[in-house]
Amino acid sequence: xxxxxxxxxxxxxxxxGLAQAPTPRRHVNGILGGSVLLSVVPFPGRKVRTVEWxxxxxTGDTIQLAEFTSAGFERPNPxxxxxxxxxxxxxxxxxxxxxxxxxxxxxxxxxxxxxxxxEDQAFLLTVYEPVPEPEIRSHSxxxxxxxxxxxLQCLVPGGERVNISWRRGSPMRDLGDQERYxxxxxxxxxxxxxxxxxxxxxxxxxxxxPADQKSISPDLQSICQSSRTAPRPCHWKAIxxxxxxxxxxxxxxxxxxxxxxxx
Numbered sequence: 001x002x003x004x005x006x007x008x009x010x011x012x013x014x015x016x017g018l019a020q021a022p023t024p025r026r027h028v029n030g031i032l033g034g035s036v037l038l039s040v041v042p043f044p045g046r047k048v049r050t051v052e053w054x055x056x057x058x059t060g061d062t063i064q065l066a067e068f069t070s071a072g073f074e075r076p077n078p079x080x081x082x083x084x085x086x087x088x089x090x091x092x093x094x095x096x097x098x099x100x101x102x103x104x105x106x107x108x109x110x111x112x113x114x115x116x117x118x119e120d121q122a123f124l125l126t127v128y129e130p131v132p133e134p135e136i137r138s139h140s141x142x143x144x145x146x147x148x149x150x151x152l153q154c155l156v157p158g159g160e161r162v163n164i165s166w167r168r169g170s171p172m173r174d175l176g177d178q179e180r181y182x183x184x185x186x187x188x189x190x191x192x193x194x195x196x197x198x199x200x201x202x203x204x205x206x207x208x209x210p211a212d213q214k215s216i217s218p219d220l221q222s223i224c225q226s227s228r229t230a231p232r233p234c235h236w237k238a239i240x241x242x243x244x245x246x247x248x249x250x251x252x253x254x255x256x257x258x259x260x261x262x263x
Contacts, residue, residue, distance in 0.1 A: 025106065025124040029211040030099045032129050038107055039093040040121045046113040053094050055082075057105035065107075066094065099127045128211040132157045134164075136205065136218040140226075145196070148224035152190045154205035154216070163208050166190045168201045196224060 030036040042048050051068040066086055067074045073088035081102065087095040092111075096103060104127045111119040134156050141149040156162050164187045168175055175181040175190075182191040190203065206215045 023108065023120045023122040025122045028123050028125045030096075030103070030125060030127045031211040032099055032101060032127055034099050034211075035095060035097045036099065036125060037089055037093055037095050038109070038123045038125075039089075040109045040111055040119075042092065042111055042113065042119060046115060046117060046119075048091055048111055049114050050112045051092060052110040052112075054108045054110075055105055056108070057102065062108075068092070068094075096125075101127050101129070103127050126210070128209045131162055131207050131209055131212045131214045133214050134205055134207040134216045136216055138218065138223045141191075148192065148194045148196055148220070150192055150223060152192065152203065152205070152218055152223075154188050154190075154207070156207045161209060164188050165206050165208070166203060167206065168203045170202065172204055192220075194220070194224070 028036055028038065038053075040051060049070070053065040053067070054062050055065050056062040063080060064076050065080070065082065066088070067076070068088055068091055075086065078084075081100075082096070085097045087097065089095045094107070094109075104125055107123045107125060109121045109123075111121065113119070134154050137153045137155060139151040139153070141151060154164050154166070156164065166175060166181075166183060166187070167173060168181070175183065180193050183189070184191075190205075192203070194201075202217055202220060204215050204217045206213055208214075
């Protein structure tokens with residue numbers, strides 16, 4: 001044996017971590033209250049004898065969840081955090097129901113075949129909360145008889161960990177023309193300059209995380225019409241000044257009338 005191989009074997013014996021690479025993990029996303037299916041894929045031509053499932057949440061402790069055998073489904077501890085939420089979907093698939101946030105973690109499956117070969121497969125499950133329903137707020141800029149200039153703001157209550165995206169048309173596609181559609185740096189506000197006749201397109205805001213998404217499409221026709229008929233800030237100021245002056249005049253007239261009636 002050469003010196004090179006001797007050194008490699010000595011290093012592997014001193015540090016077993018060098019001899020065996022960590023098991024690759026398949027990423028799985030789940031939604032709170034939903035369910036996921038974890039399915040192992042044995043090597044072709046090998047018949048599965050048993051599958052042992054374990055779970056680790058990253059705290060250092062690993063618990064044995066279940067064992068699939070020809071006799072069925074066995075649970076070492078039915079009173080663990082999963083209780084009745086685990087099912088044997090088939091000989092190689094574990095279903096987790098009524099997902100909870102603390103179900104996130106690493107699930108490992110040890111597959112034992114009839115030819116006495118052991119395979120390890122792992123899944124990294126992340127459970128997300130459902131995405132709240134997004135809301136649209138519109139702000140009129142300077143709409144004219146020919147164009148509608150507005151800003152649409154897509155808001156998600158408590159959606160700090162939610163991605164926001166805007167698309168247009170049906171079927172939906174990217175925004176495209178940056179002269180008519182301007183997106184804010186955070187992606188939440190969309191400034192539009194659209195011809196009114198006919199109104200060019202419809203726009204959709206989508207709020208999403210890796211496990212869920214919700215969409216909303218504002219009624220541009222109604223928004224643009226209301227932005228043309230609603231008084232602008234300068235009109236409100238003029239109305240306020242007019243009412244204030246009218247009240248002052250009425251007060252002066254009333255005072256003069258009272259003075260004239262006094263002896």
